[in-house]
Amino acid sequence: xxxxxxxxxxxxxxxxxxxxxxxxxxxxxxxxxxxxxxxxxxxxxxxxxxxxxxxxxxxxxxxxxxxxxxxxxxxxxxxxxxxxxxxxxxxxxxxxxxxxxxxxxxxxxxxxxxxxxxxxxxxxxxxxxxxxxxxxxxxxxxxxxx
Amino acid sequence: xxxxxxxxxxxxxxxxxxxxxxxxxxxxxxxxxxxxxxxxxxxxxxxxxxxxxxxxxxxxxxxxxxxxxxxxxxxxxxxxxxxxxxxxxxxxxxxxxxxxxxxxxxxxxxxxxxxxxxxxxxxxxxxxxxxxxxxxxxxxxxxxxxxxxxxxxxxxxxxxxxxxxxxxxxxxxxxxxxxxxxxxxxxxxxxxxxxxxxxxxxxxxxxxxxxxxxxxxxxxxxxxxxxxxxxxxxxxxxxxxxxxxxxxxxxxxxxxxxxxxxxxxxxxxxxxxxxxxxxxxxxxxxxxxxxxxxxxxxxxxxxxxxxxxxxxx
Numbered sequence: 331x332x333x334x335x336x337x338x339x340x341x342x343x344x345x346x347x348x349x350x351x352x353x354x355x356x357x358x359x360x361x362x363x364x365x366x367x368x369x370x371x372x373x374x375x376x377x378x379x380x381x382x383x384x385x386x387x388x389x390x391x392x393x394x395x396x397x398x399x400x401x402x403x404x405x406x407x408x409x410x411x412x413x414x415x416x417x418x419x420x421x422x423x424x425x426x427x428x429x430x431x432x433x434x435x436x437x438x439x440x441x442x443x444x445x446x447x448x449x450x451x452x453x454x455x456x457x458x459x460x461x462x463x464x465x466x467x468x469x470x471x472x473x474x475x476x
Numbered sequence: 477x478x479x480x481x482x483x484x485x486x487x488x489x490x491x492x493x494x495x496x497x498x499x500x501x502x503x504x505x506x507x508x509x510x511x512x513x514x515x516x517x518x519x520x521x522x523x524x525x526x527x528x529x530x531x532x533x534x535x536x537x538x539x540x541x542x543x544x545x546x547x548x549x550x551x552x553x554x555x556x557x558x559x560x561x562x563x564x565x566x567x568x569x570x571x572x573x574x575x576x577x578x579x580x581x582x583x584x585x586x587x588x589x590x591x592x593x594x595x596x597x598x599x600x601x602x603x604x605x606x607x608x609x610x611x612x613x614x615x616x617x618x619x620x621x622x623x624x625x626x627x628x629x630x631x632x633x634x635x636x637x638x639x640x641x642x643x644x645x646x647x648x649x650x651x652x653x654x655x656x657x658x659x660x661x662x663x664x665x666x667x668x669x670x671x672x673x674x675x676x677x678x679x680x681x682x683x684x685x686x687x688x689x690x691x692x693x694x695x696x697x698x699x700x701x702x703x704x705x706x707x708x709x710x711x712x713x714x715x716x717x718x719x720x721x722x723x724x725x726x727x728x729x730x731x732x733x734x735x736x737x738x739x740x741x742x743x744x745x746x747x748x749x750x751x752x753x754x755x756x757x758x759x760x761x762x763x764x765x766x767x768x769x770x771x772x773x774x775x776x777x778x779x780x781x782x783x784x785x786x787x788x789x
Contacts, residue, residue, distance in 0.1 A: 331611045331633070331634040331657065332634075332657060353568070354546070354567075354569055354590065354592065354613075355590075355592045355593070355613055355616070355636060357614050357638070357659075357661075359661075377636050394691060421616075422570075423546055423569030423570035423590070423592045423593035423616070424517050424546040424547035426519055445661060446665070457563070
């Protein structure tokens with residue numbers, strides 16, 4: 331019971347276009363974007379985006395929040411690793427949210443960060459569905475925030 | 477709700493009156509025999525007459541499966557709601573609840589319970605008596621501790637606890653075998669090893685009781701006053717599997733950290749019979765961090781197997 335990533339188009343290997351469906355209270359972890367461009371558009375509901383600074387090399391303290399905003403329906407956002415890291419959440423307890431994401435070049439691994447310590451952890455991202463077909467998850471390792 | 481609803485639509489199965497400004501849903505509901513889904517989110521429900529009192533006797537009590545009352549003004553779970561025996565999914569997200577009634581255990585078919593975004597400060601242990609509960613959402617509340625009994629929720633697959641006031645978790649949480657998702661971000665979880673939190677030295681009665689129990693000193697009810705016989709029957713076993721000790725009232729609360737997949741360290745609360753009681757892994761080393769890590773090794777590997785997606789975030 332967490333948000334789902336649904337691949338719509340893989341643009342001949344040049345980009346990934348996917349739709350994310352967020353239930354009430356669902357949020358991602360803090361993550362980077364593996365040197366890719368990341369565009370996001372809200373199709374339904376609202377999503378809160380919190381930007382974080384990259385942690386210090388051997389950081390061992392709470393991560394620094396840069397800014398936060400609530401993105402409304404039809405609003406767009408952009409991020410890449412030089413801008414920083416972010417967490418995206420549906421903070422509503424009554425409404426679901428849907429967002430459209432474009433990543434170029436496509437990537438299937440990223441780093442997630444523990445807000446309390448700045449420690450990072452590489453994760454592989456999985457799809458709930460691809461081109462309308464449910465993707466059965468084979469791996470039993472921890473899956474992906476985004 | 478309009479009068480005569482059940483006369484016009486006797487076969488009604490799904491009713492969505494969300495966002496209509498309703499302040500109460502009255503007796504019109506009681507005669508809808510086929511209703512299985514009722515969505516009434518984002519209204520002005522919460523006052524005394526919000527749900528009809530006779531709900532328990534209506535056909536609705538057996539037929540209703542899904543009830544969504546999120547985004548209303550409930551300051552307590554309406555007692556009438558607890559009579560909905562067939563309910564599988566309940567959402568009271570974004571209301572003004574300060575607590576969860578112990579009678580929540582009456583909803584014994586409940587699989588999905590969403591209580592995020594309220595002002596809940598504590599969780600009653602009776603919540604653990606829901607045998608089919610698979611998804612429990614308690615995020616964005618004011619919860620300070622989780623009762624260890626919650627580990628009895630054997631069907632639990634997803635537990636959302638983010639944005640609360642938790643400093644530690646009960647170690648029994650590791651017993652949730654089917655738990656796949658756990659969110660804990662936004663809690664003031666203790667990050668450093670904390671030595672014995674509080675320890676009241678045991679009374680003479682406690683010390684004597686411990687000796688009677690651990691050395692199996694024989695006694696019969698005629699040997700002792702009834703109050704002492706009762707006292708001796710309340711001995712708790714020290715949860716440390718390597719220690720055969722017992723305790724009555726005086727126990728040590730100690731926080732130990734458990735690693736998940738070598739990545740996240742969760743502070744878990746252990747109860748031990750005395751400050752000297754610890755697993756044989758800990759040596760005479762005075763280093764607090766090494767003690768916590770070595771003691772946690774065995775638990776960590778077990779936990780890593782069971783918990784697949786820990787979303788500390």
